[in-house]
Amino acid sequence: MTWQTCTSGGSCTTNQGSVVMNANWRWVHQVGSTTNCYTGNTWDTSICSTDATCATECAVDGADYESTYEVTTSGSQLRLNFVTENSNGANVGSRLYMLADNTHYEMFKLLNQEFTFDVDVSNLPCGLNGALYFVTMDEDGGVSKYANNKAGAQYGFIQGQANVEGWTPSSNNKNTGLGNHGSCCAELDIWESNSISQALTPHPCDTATETMCTGDACGGTYSSDRYAGTCDPDGCDFNPYRMGNTTFYGPGKTINTNSPFTVVTQFITDDGTDTGTLSEIRRYYVQNGVTYAQPNSDISGITGNAINADYCTAENTVFDGPGTFAKHGGLSAMSEAMSTGMVLVMSLWDDYYADMLWLDSTYPTNASSSTPGAVRGSCSTDSGVPATIESASPNSYVIYSNIKVGPIGSTFSGGSSSGSSGSTSTSTKTSTTSTKTTTTATSTSTAVAQHYGQCGGQGWTGPTTCASPYTCTVQNAYYSQCL
Incomplete structure (x- = not known):
């Protein structure tokens, strides 16, 4: 698929890129045979007795993206379909990474830049998440670091190892499970969304590069202590609905999710240079020729419409107590990760742990609607159950297109503009003012x-x-x- 690099003058150059499927979705079989190393949600321990052995005895295969996953590209457009019936059963969701070439990921450096893309979420109901985000990963997929990693950016396991040891098959997902290992890396969630709600969330880590973690020390969703890891699992999020702006985003609302629109994210540095430290993240939307700023928070104790240190402190205090965003370095740590270059990820998934209620409903489900931050969207607390969505909405899809990156103000033309409240005003736009x-x-x-x-x-x-x-x-x- 194509994407563009823009200059401060507004001219853009088209780049020819490609996307590659995450190894979790691929066929894993014994080297030299068609015997599965992994069937359903269980490893064959006669082949995969240890993590290292499995990585040498098993191979991860290529795939027909369209027939197996219903992943298709056309020009600058990437379409991800939700459930695909194929000769091996049914595939659910997908996760893809942008490549620079067959052996390297495209590394994006976004400090003092803006990142823009178009998205169509009109066919994403409650419980689904069309996510576009950046993570820190080795540019070559770890080939130069880990002897067992022969696959690299196209196919690789975590640090050249499988995840067999300590493996527990999922009790409610026939395709997945948990092993001892996890990967800790800074994550910049530009866009987590469906047609009802959306959020922008940086998640900093103690280190700028990816590290392998073990067991509960990974922290996060599946650990006994969510906050035991070296990264911030909650992040500092801006979800307009959660911030009290319930009429801004959704079907028929200011940003009308029945139609495609453009998402613009700006990464402001403290000194206005590409080598400065990230100080603020700003968001704009463009639809039907009208530009909309992120609406201001309407929650008492939280002000503004941009993610910065003051906003994150206030959000943690009002919503989550102390939080761990600052503990793990906040925007400074996020800045360090961004300076190393990050890999673009685009995905579509459902949530077997929390039914995506943290994005589009009231969460925790027993929280009062008057509890600050509990209401994140208008979906029912009974929605989002994967078995139900996969059966009722298998033809759901998301489309990402027209990806652009460049200096602040270079990647989009706003047309007329609107106030932060979302009410349209009249304006005149020239090339720069x-x-x-x-x-x-x-x-x-x-x-x-x-x-x-x-x-x-x-x-x-x-x-x-x-x-x-x-x-x-x-x-x-x-x-x-x-x-």
Whole structure:
């Protein structure tokens, strides 16, 4: 599939990329034969007695993506279908990584950049998650690091090992289970979504690169202590519905999920350079020629519409107690991971652990609707059961397309703009500037923005004057900077 790299002048160059299926979805068989190493949700221990032995005795095969997984590409478009009946039974969901070539992942460095894509979630009901995100992984898939890893970026296991030792088949999923090993890596969830709800969530880790973990020390969903690992499992999320904006996103709402739209995410650094430290993550949406800023939080104690240190502290305090975002380095740790380059992942999945209620319903399910942060979407707490979705909505799908990356303001043309409340206003956009006539907030602050600080833009309520000798310079309609 194709994607584009843009320049500050607005011109974009098309790149020819490709995507590769995660090894968990592939046929694993004995080397030199067609004997399965893994059938259903169980390993054949006569072949796979240890993690290392399994990695040398078994091979991970290629596949026909369309007939096996119903994964298709066309130009810049990637379509992932939910349930696919094939000669081996039924495949459910998929997870794909972008490759630069057959042996290397495409490594995206997003500091002081923006990342833009189009998405169609109109056929994703409650309980499904069409996710687009970035993770830290070895560029070559670990071939140069791990002797047992002969497959690398196209097919590889975790650090060249299988996950046989300590394996427990899932009690409610005929295809999966849990082993002793996990992979801890920073994850930048640009987009977790269905037609009802969506969230933007950075998850920092103590280390910038991927590490293998063992047992409960992995933390996360399936550990006895969710917070025992070296990464933040909850992250610092911005879900407009969870932030009290219940009319912004969904079928027939401001961002109407019955139709495709564009998602723009900007990664602002403290000094306005590609080598600076991540200080803020901003979000815009474009639909039918209208640009919408992320709506401001409507939750008492949480302000603003961007992810920054103050927002994350407030969100953890109001929703989750202390949280572990800051403990694991917060945006600084996320910045370190981003500086190494991250791999783009696109997926479609259902949730056998929590029925995706954490994304689109009330969660925990016994929480009062008046509990801050508990209501994340309008789906019923009885929704999202995988067996039900797989039976009732097998033809669900998500489409990602028109992926672009470049300097702030280079990857999209906003057309007319709207206020952060979602109400449309009139505006005029030229190649670099925009005139807003009705809903732009006016700052009453007497503060002065410092060098590289923001000093204006749609919805900006902070300082509009720069410290001497710097000048407030318009980068685009949504961001002006002291330069």
